[in-house]
Amino acid sequence: MKDGVYMEKFFTSVTLNKELCKGCINCIKRCPTQAIRVRNGKAVIKKEFCIDCGECIRVCPYHAKEATYDKVDIMKDYDYIVALPAPSLYAQFNNLDDINILLTALIKMGFDDVFEVGSAAELVSEVSRSYIKEHKEKWPIINTACPSVVRLIQVRFPNLIDHLLPLAAPVEIAAKMARDQAIKETGLASERIGLFFISPCPAKVTAVKSPTGMLKSEVDAVLAIKDVYPILLPLMKESMDNMQDLRTIGRIGISWGGSGGEASGLLIDNYLAADGIENVIRVLEDLEDEKLQNLEFIELNACSGGCVGGVLTVENPYAAKVKLKRLRKYMPVANNHMEEREYDELYWTKEVEYQPVFKIGNDLKDSFTKMAQIEELYEKFPKLDCGSCGAPTCKALAEDIVRNEAKEKDCIHILREYIHKITDELIEIDKEIDNR
Amino acid sequence: MNDQIVLHYEIPSDDFTRAGEASSNVKKKLKKMGFDPEIVRRVAITMYEGEINMIIHANGGYIDVIITLDKIEIIFNDSGPGIENIELAMSAGFSTAPDNIRSLGFGAGMGLPNMKNYSDEINVESKIGKGTKVYAKILVTKRID
Numbered sequence: 001m002k003d004g005v006y007m008e009k010f011f012t013s014v015t016l017n018k019e020l021c022k023g024c025i026n027c028i029k030r031c032p033t034q035a036i037r038v039r040n041g042k043a044v045i046k047k048e049f050c051i052d053c054g055e056c057i058r059v060c061p062y063h064a065k066e067a068t069y070d071k072v073d074i075m076k077d078y079d080y081i082v083a084l085p086a087p088s089l090y091a092q093f094n095n096l097d098d099i100n101i102l103l104t105a106l107i108k109m110g111f112d113d114v115f116e117v118g119s120a121a122e123l124v125s126e127v128s129r130s131y132i133k134e135h136k137e138k139w140p141i142i143n144t145a146c147p148s149v150v151r152l153i154q155v156r157f158p159n160l161i162d163h164l165l166p167l168a169a170p171v172e173i174a175a176k177m178a179r180d181q182a183i184k185e186t187g188l189a190s191e192r193i194g195l196f197f198i199s200p201c202p203a204k205v206t207a208v209k210s211p212t213g214m215l216k217s218e219v220d221a222v223l224a225i226k227d228v229y230p231i232l233l234p235l236m237k238e239s240m241d242n243m244q245d246l247r248t249i250g251r252i253g254i255s256w257g258g259s260g261g262e263a264s265g266l267l268i269d270n271y272l273a274a275d276g277i278e279n280v281i282r283v284l285e286d287l288e289d290e291k292l293q294n295l296e297f298i299e300l301n302a303c304s305g306g307c308v309g310g311v312l313t314v315e316n317p318y319a320a321k322v323k324l325k326r327l328r329k330y331m332p333v334a335n336n337h338m339e340e341r342e343y344d345e346l347y348w349t350k351e352v353e354y355q356p357v358f359k360i361g362n363d364l365k366d367s368f369t370k371m372a373q374i375e376e377l378y379e380k381f382p383k384l385d386c387g388s389c390g391a392p393t394c395k396a397l398a399e400d401i402v403r404n405e406a407k408e409k410d411c412i413h414i415l416r417e418y419i420h421k422i423t424d425e426l427i428e429i430d431k432e433i434d435n436r
Numbered sequence: 437m438n439d440q441i442v443l444h445y446e447i448p449s450d451d452f453t454r455a456g457e458a459s460s461n462v463k464k465k466l467k468k469m470g471f472d473p474e475i476v477r478r479v480a481i482t483m484y485e486g487e488i489n490m491i492i493h494a495n496g497g498y499i500d501v502i503i504t505l506d507k508i509e510i511i512f513n514d515s516g517p518g519i520e521n522i523e524l525a526m527s528a529g530f531s532t533a534p535d536n537i538r539s540l541g542f543g544a545g546m547g548l549p550n551m552k553n554y555s556d557e558i559n560v561e562s563k564i565g566k567g568t569k570v571y572a573k574i575l576v577t578k579r580i581d
Contacts, residue, residue, distance in 0.1 A: 158473035285460055288477065289484050359470040364576075367469040368505055372441050399468075 010357075011210035012050040013068040013202035014057060016043050020064035025387035027056040027065065032277045033152070037400070038390035048357040051151040052203035053277045053302045054311040067202035067311060070221040072231065075110055078194030078220070080186050082178045083111040084171055087118040087249070087257030088200040088307040089225050090327055091320035093236070099254075099327065103246035105235035109228070111196070114246050115178035118253030121145075121170035122336040125252050125265035127346050128165060132266065132296055138163055140272070140287070140295035143262055145169050147207040148302035149280060150352070154212070157284050158354035163298075166348040168214060169207065170256065171197050173346055175218035194220045198228050200257075200310030201303065213348030224312040250335035251328040258321040259306030263299040265334075271297040276304040360399065374398045382413045441465075441503040447487055447514075449496035452542075459483035462501055466508070475576055478554040479508050482572050485554075486512045489547045492537050493517070494568060508574045510555075515567035522560050526552060 023041035028034075035049030036056060043056075043064065057065040075081055083106045090099055103114045124145075132141050142163045144150050153160050168176075175195045182193045197204060199222050208217040255261030259275035272295055274283045280300045286292050303309035305317030313320065360374070361367030374395075381394035389410040391397040400406035409415045443465070445458035463480040467473075483499065490497045494516025502509040519525045526548050533542060548570075552558045557573040 156467070158467075159477045285463075286456075288463075289456065289459065289480050291456070291484070354473065356467070356470060358468050360468050361470065364470050364505060368441070368503075371465060371469050371503075375441060375443075 010047040010050075011206050012045060012047050013052050013205040013209075014045060014050060014054070015066050015068055016045060017064045017066055018042055020062045022062055022064070024061070025392075026059050026061060028387055028390070028392040030055045030059040031392065032281060033156070034392050034396050036392075037405075038387075048355075049155075051148045051155070051302075052201075052206045053148045053152075054202060055277060057202075057311045067205070067224070069199065069202060069205050069224045069227075069312065070196075072223060072227055074221055075194070075196070079192040080112050080182055080188055081110070081194040081196055082113045082115050082182055083109075084115055084117050084174050084178065084195060084197045084219070086171070086198060086200050086225070086307060087116075087121065087254045087261075087324070088310060088313060088320065089198050089228075090254060091257055091308050091323040092225060092229055092313060092315045093233075093323070096236075096323070096327065098243065099247045099249065100243045100245055101236050101239050102232065104239035104243040105232045106198075107244065107246075108235040108239060109231055113178070113182065115174050115181070115195075116247070116249045116253065117171050117174045117197070118249040118256055119336045120174035120177060120253075121256040121262070122250060122253040122265070122334045123173060124167055124170050124346065125262070125334070126337060127167060129266055131165065131167070132268070140292070140298045141165050143297070143299045144213070145256070145262060146301045146303075146307075147203040147212070148277070149300045150212050151203075151206075152277075152280070152302075153284065154352060155355050155357045157288055158356070159288050160284060161352055161354060163287075164352060166213065166352075167346050168348065171199075171204065171207075172211075172214070172218055176345065179218060196221045196223055198223050198225060200225050200307045200313045202312060203302070212350075213352055214350055225310070226312050226314050229314050248335050249331070250333055251331045252334045253336070254324055254328045254331065257307050257324050258317075259301050259304075259309075260299065261306060261324075263297055266297055268296055270295055271299060273299040273301075275301040275306050275309070277302045360402065370402045373402045377401055377408070380408070380414065381411055384413070386412075388412045439504060443501040443503070445499045445501070447490045447496045447499060449491060449494075452491060455488050455491055456484050458487055458499055466503070469503075471508075471576065475508070475574060478574050479510070482551045482554045482574065483510055485547045485550045486510065486570060486572070488542060489570075490514050490516070492533055492542055492547075497567070506576050508576065510572045510574075512570040512572075513567070514569075518564040518566055519560065519562040519568055520564065522562060526560070 021042045023038045027043055028036045028038060033049045033051055035046045037044050057067055106114050144165045178195055179193060197219050205222045208219045208222055211217045252265040255264055260273040263271040263273045274280055305321055308320035309317035360370045377398040378395055383394050385393040389397050391400050397406055448454055459480050462483060463476055466476045494514035497514030500511045524530050551572055555572040556575045559571040562568040
């Protein structure tokens with residue numbers, strides 16, 4: 001991501017391969033924020049609506065939705081590179097009984113060092129514990145490790161922003177610590193050092209390019225687990241006999257890879273953990289209406305199963321969760337603890353604000369007029385939500401028309417009525433001519 | 437041009453799975469219109485409480501929501517058994533909900549009190565054996581543009 005533009009207002013890591021897109025309605029129907037339309041036979045993503053959940057990538061039968069991430073060959077662009085493996089990476093392999101085999105394989109792949117994201121996660125867990133205890137007025141605290149969830153709250157649940165855990169994601173903390181360590185060990189300038197996140201999901205690419213709660217990400221590149229996986233397999237075999245002792249992660253850190261893992265590291269019982277974007281939205285709606293009472297913490301993950309369900313992973317998410325469980329069996333609870341001086345560095349440095357992207361007008365009065373128009377238009381449509389117009393629902397089409405992005409006759413039912421009408425008129429004219 | 441938007445919702449009786457459908461629909465619209473999030477929250481909670489009340493006590497009914505630039509009015513209408521003592525029903529913790537409803541986590545006696553807390557004006561009219569009409573008004577004091 002060396003040449004990337006940081007701080008783009010609406011960056012999304014999902015892109016469309018126009019050649020492959022057939023213009024079907026699978027993605028527009030599946031998108032939880034109604035961010036996709038089919039225009040001129042191709043899908044178009046409304047960037048400001050997209051929360052990077054990856055649902056469209058999962059559902060597209062033609063693989064026309066692509067995730068943006070870095071290719072492995074950019075490893076050569078730096079003098080010293082550190083791998084930051086996500087805990088979900090550990091869950092991709094059959095019969096892996098020692099994490100050091102995997103970590104050694106990363107060194108053999110060309111990395112100069114490894115800094116486990118799960119180790120930084122253990123620090124986040126530790127700081128979260130005291131933050132939750134000290135901020136009862138903000139209960140339930142909502143986790144912020146899943147960038148899609150944070151984005152969703154930012155654009156759709158303004159009343160819940162105050163509940164967000166204001167801590168940097170484990171990968172950011174891992175990157176910061178790894179950079180300090182690398183500079184100290186090598187004496188190299190910061191920009192010669194590359195910090196590579198090995199990621200289960202493209203939302204992390206967005207979190208790097210357009211970070212929330214901080215000005216600039218410490219991560220230099222994001223590699224996909226699915227790209228690294230085939231490279232690691234043979235190297236892991238080689239590593240079995242001469243593995244290095246690189247593991248610093250404990251049970252708490254590795255548990256972050258699956259849904260409920262972050263919450264379990266808080267050592268409290270009074271939490272809720274939901275995964276899968278539709279379930280997440282339901283929890284947030286209920287929370288906003290004060291239907292969920294007496295909770296200390298809410299862990300939300302956009303992907304089913306948690307990070308192991310990310311679109312850049314290889315293994316079935318539920319099988320992966322079993323593997324995480326097996327791996328952590330003989331591990332110490334936590335291997336990483338905060339030192340006093342590091343404490344502040346974990347907190348967000350930039351305020352997270354409400355971004356009302358779904359607002360239909362420029363001001364309340366304008367929105368009001370437009371909402372009335374939408375209601376009126378909607379009544380004209382057949383309410384079949386067939387998607388033929390390119391919008392996911394009749395309601396969405398009405399909104400698009402008012403936003404000047406579509407027209408009434410995009411609805412094939414309205415178009416058909418119109419054709420009938422002009423056909424009847426033509427017949428009438430024809431008769432008139434005959435009678436003359 | 438229209439100076440108000442009127443929304444109408446039928447509330448079914450005894451169907452808890454649909455409780456909150458109307459309020460979340462209104463919530464979505466208000467957010468899209470750019471009403472202050474706090475106003476949206478108050479409307480949503482007031483409306484949800486009213487919906488639940490109708491389902492528990494009144495065999496359903498209907499709700500009309502009238503949105504204007506400076507206030508949001510919610511009118512709940514049911515033809516249920518009516519409220520015997522309105523003053524008592526408005527006090528926190530008072531409930532006539534049967535045990536089977538309480539076991540679902542409802543009927544804590546906070547329905548009307550909450551509606552009162554979250555709205556700027558509330559008016560309850562009730563006739564025994566005929567039904568109840570609740571009028572709630574939320575003023576739009578702050579705008580975000």
